[in-house]
Amino acid sequence: MGTVLKKELKIFLKRKGNFIWLFAMPIFFIVVMNLMFSNTDSKVTVQLIDRDQSTFSRAFIKQLDGIKEIDVKLVSSSSFDNQVNQLKKGNISSLVVIPKGFEKQFGTSASQVQLYRDGNVNQAAAAVDAVLNGLSDQYREQKIKASLLSKGQTESEVAGTMKAPITITTINETSSKINGITQIVPGYMIMFSFFIIMTMVTRFTTERDSGMVSRLQGTSISSWQYLLGMWLPNVFMVMFQCLVLLLFGHFVYGLVFGNFLLVLFIVISLSICGASIGIAVSMLIRSDQASKGITQLFTLGGSMLGGLWFPFDMLPSYVQAFGKMTPQYWAQHGLQEVMVHGAKISDIWPTFAVLLSIGFVGLIIAKLSYSTFLRRAVN
């Protein structure tokens, strides 16, 4: 087995193309994804037309612009039709119009502010809607307060009346470690680790079709010696790949490992799992071409369902149900639990159980299918 292992490692290292899948591609994805998601400007831009041009409307605009999440962009009254067209085309998400008589109506009846919103962009338009409603509530409170004071109530009595019957206290318990990189680095590391399946299938089909398996059959090597000798180098390469990517995340983006030993155990389990799927597919598959389809379906499909691209909680519940059937989910879940929440081995044992069980089953399938593989090789 050691002889096959040494030979296989040498061949792996000689094939430069392997390093693209192992390191270049995942690092590229990590860098690009991090650039895309970590420095996003969360402000919502609001187009605003002030037809009143009064002191009161200007005060309202100033107040609106002072809100952290809102960026007010004043546009001229004459561009109203153009702005509505832009809204319809989806180029802007909301338009606020302060109508003429806004200040005048304030004292007598309710001043109106019109919000035009794109119903298809819920998140941005809802934020503007909520901000405007909040402002409206503030004005209402000021009006009630003024009315009570005018009816002879003292400041403290008014304050007591205005006090909200329910107060909500937000206690921020979120760990300081959580950030986009804890999603991106483990996510892409896990995704690319499963590309080992394709590398392994290519190796096995080359060995089979070149007559090498047939020749080896003429030596006294056993099936287990051959299979494990071919499998182990791939386990090592995936482990090495994961460690390089984790260290890249740590030194470049400050990724925090938590308990590094547990992270290492997850990486080992993941490597065993990926390489075992690879060897099982290699024994069952007829052509290299078919393997590419299967690998892509497994790696990309599993990554999407397993929450490697988006936080798992953001996925619809039925997708989550499917996602929990993938090894990708369990690997990501385990790593994030350790990195973000400081989980112990007792908290993440299902991760080890799932990954190692898949690894074991993969090896058994490979052993059972070896005779079929051999038949294809020697005939």
Place this chain on the structure above:
Amino acid sequence: MTNMLEFHKVKKSYGKRIAVNQLDISVRKGSCFGLLGPNGAGKSTMMKLISGIIQPDSGQIKVMGLDMKENIVKIQQKIGYVPQSITLYEELSAIDNLRFFGELAGVKGKELQDRIQDVLTKTGLSDRGKDEVRTYSGGMKRRINIAVALLHKPDLLILDEPTVGIDPQSRNLIFELIRTLHKQGMTIIYSTHYMEEVEALCDEIAIVDNGNVIAMGELDELLTKHTKPSVYIESAQICEQPKVPTATNVIEKGNGWVIETEELLPTIQYLTEIAAIQKLDVKKLEILHPSLEDVFLKLTGVSLRDV
């Protein structure tokens, strides 16, 4: 004399196609045994059966008196198998390839180093050992393919069409190597569809067709048994089939006639006299030496080159 290999009613099929049919063969220890036959005759299947790569559907194979089924590991340690395809790791150097196969054969350490040098010298590649195999010519790859099988000093060397697609220099080197190994006492089984190769190398030959051995024996024995000596005469004035009293058969060939006979000298004498009497202008009068090609033609009705 002890037999190195024995096949007793060995049969091997792939689905409905019978590759080897109830085969009985015995190969003497120390002989160079040639398996001659066209592509698809079943030669490679026989080679794989001998080396234990595949198992027969029925029958018994014995190597060095040991039953293959019961002693496969022991037998494989004594066999060097050179497959028809070049099975080497192209990314690795010749030395790395040899080290890999040597270790698989159980040779290790200093002994392995020495044997690697020895087989590289024997195959004329000692100066290219450290180069990656992918940089080698086809002939050089063929030689390393053979070197791999020699590392553990096998008692029986099996070569499955080892000269396919190679240059004359490599072919000569391989022939020299085989002759040397044969002289040293190694038993060799050599499969090919080139009759010149078995004629040049082998002292015992089996002609194979459609999974059957249709003739087996020493070269002279086969030629005597399956062909007749013949005389070729060519003259523009002989337009009709000549009537020769000593002829057993007369066949038109090219611009002349082949006269098969049991009595070679009287036939030549008769033809010379007739030519002199009739004042014939004879362009060619020669004795034809029968070849394995004639044996194959005689036995199958088809020329080996046409199959």
